[in-house]
Amino acid sequence: MFRNKVEEAYKRIQDEICLVLEQIDGKGKFVEEIWQRDGGGGGRTRIMQNGNVIEKGGVNFSAVHGKLPEPIKKAFKVDSDDFFATGVSIVMHTHNPFVPIIHMNIRYFEVQNANETEPAVRWFGGGIDLTPHYIIDEDAIFFHQQLKNTCDKFDNSFYENFKNRADDYFFIKHREETRGVGGIFYDRLTNENTKLDWQQLLEYSIAVGNTFAPTYGQLINKNRDKPFTPENQEWQYLRRSRYAEFNLVYDAGTKFGLETNGRIESILMSLPPLAKWNYNPQIIEGSLEAETQSKLKKGINWV
Amino acid sequence: MFRNKVEEAYKRIQDEICLVLEQIDGKGKFVEEIWQRDGGGGGRTRIMQNGNVIEKGGVNFSAVHGKLPEPIKKAFKVDSDDFFATGVSIVMHTHNPFVPIIHMNIRYFEVQNANETEPAVRWFGGGIDLTPHYIIDEDAIFFHQQLKNTCDKFDNSFYENFKNRADDYFFIKHREETRGVGGIFYDRLTNENTKLDWQQLLEYSIAVGNTFAPTYGQLINKNRDKPFTPENQEWQYLRRSRYAEFNLVYDAGTKFGLETNGRIESILMSLPPLAKWNYNPQIIEGSLEAETQSKLKKGINWV
Numbered sequence: 001m002f003r004n005k006v007e008e009a010y011k012r013i014q015d016e017i018c019l020v021l022e023q024i025d026g027k028g029k030f031v032e033e034i035w036q037r038d039g040g041g042g043g044r045t046r047i048m049q050n051g052n053v054i055e056k057g058g059v060n061f062s063a064v065h066g067k068l069p070e071p072i073k074k075a076f077k078v079d080s081d082d083f084f085a086t087g088v089s090i091v092m093h094t095h096n097p098f099v100p101i102i103h104m105n106i107r108y109f110e111v112q113n114a115n116e117t118e119p120a121v122r123w124f125g126g127g128i129d130l131t132p133h134y135i136i137d138e139d140a141i142f143f144h145q146q147l148k149n150t151c152d153k154f155d156n157s158f159y160e161n162f163k164n165r166a167d168d169y170f171f172i173k174h175r176e177e178t179r180g181v182g183g184i185f186y187d188r189l190t191n192e193n194t195k196l197d198w199q200q201l202l203e204y205s206i207a208v209g210n211t212f213a214p215t216y217g218q219l220i221n222k223n224r225d226k227p228f229t230p231e232n233q234e235w236q237y238l239r240r241s242r243y244a245e246f247n248l249v250y251d252a253g254t255k256f257g258l259e260t261n262g263r264i265e266s267i268l269m270s271l272p273p274l275a276k277w278n279y280n281p282q283i284i285e286g287s288l289e290a291e292t293q294s295k296l297k298k299g300i301n302w303v
Numbered sequence: 304m305f306r307n308k309v310e311e312a313y314k315r316i317q318d319e320i321c322l323v324l325e326q327i328d329g330k331g332k333f334v335e336e337i338w339q340r341d342g343g344g345g346g347r348t349r350i351m352q353n354g355n356v357i358e359k360g361g362v363n364f365s366a367v368h369g370k371l372p373e374p375i376k377k378a379f380k381v382d383s384d385d386f387f388a389t390g391v392s393i394v395m396h397t398h399n400p401f402v403p404i405i406h407m408n409i410r411y412f413e414v415q416n417a418n419e420t421e422p423a424v425r426w427f428g429g430g431i432d433l434t435p436h437y438i439i440d441e442d443a444i445f446f447h448q449q450l451k452n453t454c455d456k457f458d459n460s461f462y463e464n465f466k467n468r469a470d471d472y473f474f475i476k477h478r479e480e481t482r483g484v485g486g487i488f489y490d491r492l493t494n495e496n497t498k499l500d501w502q503q504l505l506e507y508s509i510a511v512g513n514t515f516a517p518t519y520g521q522l523i524n525k526n527r528d529k530p531f532t533p534e535n536q537e538w539q540y541l542r543r544s545r546y547a548e549f550n551l552v553y554d555a556g557t558k559f560g561l562e563t564n565g566r567i568e569s570i571l572m573s574l575p576p577l578a579k580w581n582y583n584p585q586i587i588e589g590s591l592e593a594e595t596q597s598k599l600k601k602g603i604n605w606v
Contacts, residue, residue, distance in 0.1 A: 033583075047582045056582060174561040241574070248551035249561065258477040258552065265583040271544070273581060277574035279350045279359060280336075 006108045006202055007063045007086045011044075013106070013209035014061040014088050018046055020213040021059070021092075024220055025051040030059065035263055040066035041084075045266045049273070053099060053224050057092035058269035068111065069260050085109045087126075088209060089253070091270040092216070097236035098226040100132035100139070100219060101180070101243060103270070104212045105253065106205045124201050125187040126208055128215075129166050131180030131243060133236040135292045137302075139219055140181040144302035146215040147184050154204045155195060159303075162186045167298040172246050177296035179246045184208075235289050238281055240272035247271060309411045309505055310366045310389045314347075316409070316512035317364040317391050321349055323516040324362070324395075327523055328354040333362065338566055343369035344387075348569045352576070356402060356527050360395035361572035371414065372563050388412045390429075391512060392556070394573040395519070400539035401529040403435035403442070403522060404483070404546060406573070407515045408556065409508045425501075427508050428490040431515060432469050433522075434483030434546060436539040438595045440605075442522055443484040447605035449518040450487050457507045458498060462606075465489045470601040475549050480599035482549045487511075538592050541584055543575035550574060 018030045028051020036042040043062030048054050063086035087107030094101070110122035130143050144163070151158035162184035170179040189204075191197050196204065247254050247270050257267035283290045321333045331354020339345040346365030351357050366389035390410030397404070413425035433446050447466070454461035465487035473482040492507075494500050499507065550557050550573050560570035586593045 049582060056580075058582070174564075174567050237577075244547065244578075244580075245551060245571075248548060261477075264477050268548075268580065269582055271580035274540075274577070274579050275547075276577050277359075277547075277571065278576060279352060279361070279572055280568040 002198060002202075003084050003086070003108070003110060006205075009202065009206050010063070010086055010088050010106065010108075010209070011061055013206065014044065014046070014059055017088075017090065017209070017213050018059050020217060021048070021054065021057070024217050025053050027052040028054050035266070037062075037064045037066070037263075040064060043263070043266065045263070045269070047269060053094055053096065053220055055093050055095045056269075056273040058090065058266070060089045060266050060269065062087060062089075062266075071256070071259050075256070081111075082114070083109070083111050089270075090212065093240070093272050094220075096224055096226060097133040097228050097232045098136070098223040100130050100223075101240075101272075102128070102130055102212075102216050102219075104128040104209070106209050108202075108205065122198075123188040123190050124205050125189065126205060127162065127166060127183060127185035128208060128212060129170050129180060129183030129185065130219075131170075131239070132292070133239045134232075134288055135181055135295045136223075139222065140295075140300075140302045143181070143183065143215060143219065146211055148303050150207050150211045151184065153207065154200065158186070158204075159184065170246065171250075171298065172242060173250070175242065175245070177242070177293070178298060179243060179296075181295070181300070181302065182298075234276070237272075237274060237276035238278070240275040241277045244271050244275050305501060305505075306387050306389070306411070306413060309508075312505065312509050313366070313389055313391050313409065313411075313512070314364055316509065317347065317349070317362055320391075320393065320512070320516050321362050323520060324351070324357070324360070327520050328356050330355040331357050338569070340365075340367045340369070340566075343367060346566070346569065348566070348572070350572060356397055356399065356523055358396050358398045359572075359576040361393065361569070363392045363569050363572065365390060365392075365569075374559070374562050378559070384414075385416070386412065386414050392573075393515065396543070396575050397523075399527055399529060400436040400531050400535045401439070401526040403433050403526075404543075404575075405431070405433055405515075405519050405522075407431040407512070409512050411505075411508065426491040426493050427504050428492065429508060429511055430465065430469060430486060430488035431511065431518075432473050432483060432486030432488065434473075434542070435595070436542045437535075437591055438484055438598045439526075442525065443603075443605045446484070446486065446518060446522065449514055451606050453510050453514045454487065456510065457503065461489070461507075462487065473549065474601065475545060475553070477552070478545065478548070480545070480596070481601060482546060482599075484598070484603070484605065485601075537579070540575075540577060540579035541581070543578040544580045547574050547578050 022029060028048040030046040030048050033045045041064035046059045048057050065084040067081050068083045090104040092102050106126035108124050110119040112119045148159040166182040166185035169185045170182055172179060189201055254267055283293055325332060331351040333349040333351050336348045344367035349362045351360050368387040370384050371386045393407040395405050409429035411427050413422040415422045451462040469485040469488035472488045473485055475482060492504055557570055586596055
């Protein structure tokens with residue numbers, strides 16, 4: 001069955017990414033927890049804490065199925081009851097403020113009616129986005145170029161479309177700033193709203209997954225040994241508090257997980273190991289921090 | 304006008320609380336920022352950071368008026384356009400993990416139609432609740448007893464009723480735990496749904512305000528010099544992360560402020576100066592932390 005192919009591909013992506021991240025980090029190891037979902041399915045949560053580079057990060061796989069909870073039915077506007085959802089979710093927080101926070105998600109969802117051969121509803125979603133504590137233009141350009149290269153292999157319209165969606169999605173409305181430099185964000189891709197068939201959509205999803213490790217690996221290796229001051233670290237803690245604000249106030253996946261009784265520690269692994277909310281922090285004009293702040297906006301064309 | 308009496312009383316409460324807190328702290332001073340609201344009115348935000356006892360705290364007064372924004376109209380189920388809202392909001396985060404976090408709010412809201420003498424809609428709301436990093440029974444009992452004493456002067460049913468509402472309100476649903484030991488929480492008190500007239504309701508609101516400083520002062524002085532370990536502090540940072548989760552995910556005042564373009568730094572002054580999200584922290588059986596965790600539940604009758 002198609003869903004099994006997706007599930008196996010996602011598991012492999014989780015395995016490969018964990019392997020590469022451990023190699024790059026050189027010290028931290030992923031600790032795995034296998035969990036079962038009451039209604040059906042389960043997942044493999046893999047967390048690294050206190051590595052050389054990674055302060056706290058998770059590479060989580062899940063594949064759950066069962067009766068659709070009411071909030072999902074409503075959110076996804078489907079009437080059927082039997083759903084299957086699988087995905088890989090990643091968030092990485094680093095010790096060094098010059099190494100960016102990164103987030104990736106790839107997911108597949110379907111609703112299968114008992115007496116039909118094809119799923120009644122199904123789609124792919126996902127994306128990768130980057131949240132540098134300090135925006136380094138060269139890194140943002142490289143990051144976006146990697147995403148564009150992956151997208152262009154499938155559809156020339158994907159990158160621009162999904163880049164704009166990421167700008168809109170990863171936006172902290174009450175701060176009027178983006179979470180970081182964005183990336184790509186897509187949802188509900190089907191064989192009807194794209195030029196790809198289901199097999200090609202799966203390949204695109206896998207390609208996004210495979211873009212993660214080499215791209216982030218390069219950003220880590222380029223910046224991991226940069227010296228930093230206590231002031232840089234303070235700024236990192238401030239940027240992390242904004243990250244927490246976004247995830248707790250706006251992130252659809254987080255909200256959805258909290259509302260549907262998901263596995264809380266897996267959902268909230270995205271939150272930073274340490275964050276600071278000082279009152280009304282002031283940014284010195286002309287500083288590196290001011291430069292970053294000025295680039296936390298939508299519509300920057302990095303490539 | 305009645306609204307002016309409320310506003311003046313609230314300003315005085317802000318002044319008095321700031322004075323007392325500065326005296327108790329002995330080092331920290333409140334820094335005031337006066338702000339104006341585009342649509343009418345404004346406020347006095349007063350923040351203390353890095354005192355002897357208070358690590359970060361705010362005692363904020365606001366009195367705003369103008370045309371009712373759509374989200375409020377909807378939330379409050381009123382049709383009229385001219386509103387007035389005033390309140391005092393306090394959150395205190397302390398250095399010492401044995402001194403509790405505290406929160407107070409007192410507020411008055413009304414909608415006045417141009418051609419009428421009495422407001423079309425009006426009510427009082429507010430409460431005080433305590434979030435000890437470590438629950439000390441004696442302190443929780445004292446705290447609740449102070450609140451009960453204040454409530455009993457006005458209506459014998461208030462304490463029990465508002466205590467239960469606080470249990471329900473300050474609940475972190477996704478963690479299945481209360482934010483702290485609760486306190487009192489009330490909303491939309493009117494001369495119709497209480498035995499009090501408007502003047503008495505104002506006096507109750509003032510009495511709640513006046514309960515804050517002596518009560519918190521005693522809790523500070525009792526615990527401020529207790530020695531603490533790095534492990535106690537880690538637990539404090541964990542409890543603070545739960546506090547941030549509650550405020551960003553559930554708190555109605557915070558949500559309302561973020562959605563209606565409130566003054567962000569005043570709204571989010573409630574967030575902790577430093578918070579930690581370690582992955583899946585484990586609590587040692589029989590520890591002080593385990594004892595606190597076991598008491599983060601609704602329905603404990605402290606008095």
